[in-house]
Amino acid sequence: MKDTFTHKGMRQKLVRTLQKKGIKNKEVLAAINTIPRHLFMDSGFIDHAYVDKAFPIGAEQTISQPYTVARQTELLSAEKGHKILEIGTGSGYQTAVLLELGCQVYTIERQNVLFKKTTIFLPKLGYRPKKFIFGDGYIGLETEAPFDGIIVTAGAPYVPNPLLAQLKIGGKLVIPVGDEVQKMHVFTRTSETEFEKETYGEFRFVPLLEKKN
Numbered sequence: 001m002k003d004t005f006t007h008k009g010m011r012q013k014l015v016r017t018l019q020k021k022g023i024k025n026k027e028v029l030a031a032i033n034t035i036p037r038h039l040f041m042d043s044g045f046i047d048h049a050y051v052d053k054a055f056p057i058g059a060e061q062t063i064s065q066p067y068t069v070a071r072q073t074e075l076l077s078a079e080k081g082h083k084i085l086e087i088g089t090g091s092g093y094q095t096a097v098l099l100e101l102g103c104q105v106y107t108i109e110r111q112n113v114l115f116k117k118t119t120i121f122l123p124k125l126g127y128r129p130k131k132f133i134f135g136d137g138y139i140g141l142e143t144e145a146p147f148d149g150i151i152v153t154a155g156a157p158y159v160p161n162p163l164l165a166q167l168k169i170g171g172k173l174v175i176p177v178g179d180e181v182q183k184m185h186v187f188t189r190t191s192e193t194e195f196e197k198e199t200y201g202e203f204r205f206v207p208l209l210e211k212k213n
């Protein structure tokens, strides 16, 4: 598992690209500058690791585009010490970004092969979430709630109520909502019963799958 000067140079270029696309959060940019994204991808795709694109990671899933990861993390207002729930562990790249920011991360994946792979891989790079959970993101993680932030990294057909219910007051849910194309939604819990909703640009994610009955 090598990280060379060439990779570091390519990351710096990627960071400049993200800045041009409007990412401002210094900590998020620093995290992307630090994390060896090429190691999160199958070796055949390593050349593409520092291009601002999503890529296949097996099991019909993708590692999100760097811009998307940066934008979602920025919208989450994730900070050191925050307790964050991530839905869709996938390659673990987004998880690593949150850990670089100093968050306590709980991450859920429903796909068994990816779950096993990433559970072994991330700690090898020194990235240790509080918990890896093999389960269904639609129900969130009641036992560890409430959270400062919940980030959904797959396209949801609707906003699952348990996720809203598991936010602290002041906490944020960042979730792409839609079928083919999704609009990024940010819900901020303003009281026990009230939420403020904002929507941002359009994104394309793999679908957030419902449990098979």
Ligand code: SAH
Pocket (backbone or CB within 6 Å): 061, 062, 063, 064, 087, 088, 089, 090, 091, 092, 093, 094, 095, 108, 109, 110, 111, 114, 135, 136, 137, 138, 153, 154, 206, 207, 208, 209, 210, 211
């Ligand atoms: N955060 C990931 C993105 C992976 S793509 C990364 O940075 O690589 C989305 C992931 O969500 C896939 O791994 C998919 O298996 C997972 N997923 C889809 N539906 C889910 C559900 N209901 N619960 C948990 N994970 C789900």
